Amino acid sequence: MNNAEVDALIVDLQAGGAQRKHAVTQLYTEFSGKFTRFLQLRGVPESESEDLMHDIFLAFIRRCDGFTPSGQGRGWLWSVVRSKLADRYRQASRENTETYDDNWEIESGSYDEARLQACIAGQMSVFTRDYPEGAQALSWVIDDELDLRSVAELLGRSYGATREFMSQIRSRLRAYIDPCLVG
Structure with missing residues (x-):
């Protein structure tokens, strides 16, 4: 559609x-x-x-x-x-x-997974605020499964410019997500 x-x-x-x-x-x-x-x-x-x-x-x-x-x-x-x-x-x-108090316990590994997801969700929110056009373009590629030519048309850019733009956006996104993976 x-x-x-x-x-x-x-x-x-x-x-x-x-x-x-x-x-x-x-x-x-x-x-x-x-x-x-x-x-x-x-x-x-x-x-x-x-x-x-x-x-x-x-x-x-x-x-x-x-x-x-x-x-x-x-x-x-x-x-x-x-x-x-x-x-x-x-x-x-x-x-x-x-609901948390000082005596809460968690299963092994579940804290790290929850913390990682929360960190990534938070960083994605900041990334979306800082680079709304880039976040939208990533969404079209990842969520809507659009190819780069379709994204280029939606952005009003040439295919080559869109390919370069997406490369830059991926690099910028890495800078936001990497702290979650290290810590």
Whole structure:
């Protein structure tokens, strides 16, 4: 499904009624598997991913009035998904802070994994703030599985310039992620 088709479905979300129902069905059919994989790769347990998916689709409906069709529909969907995932991380962080006491124990290795995931999530958030265009381009390649020619078109750059841009973004991202891997 290309960006123009996604734009049209988001416009249908805005319309409400039967058009909204059809749009939700189409979006769910097309993207639910990708969104679920994205969430699970970022540490959301399978048991929670369906609830979070429900929240994501409600957020699509709530936020769709702010969307203006411009050929960026897929990026808009992914920004909502990332926003809901960030909300979940914040909520989990608050819950964990409230429940820990001085006598808590953890299984061997689980602390390092949780700490690594939290560090990477935090660094990705900072990276996204510092390099929003680069983060969006990475998202198109990794999450939406777009090739560099498609990304070049979305960015309005030549293929060669996009290849160089992606190389620079990967280097910059490494600088953000490396401290998580060393510590």
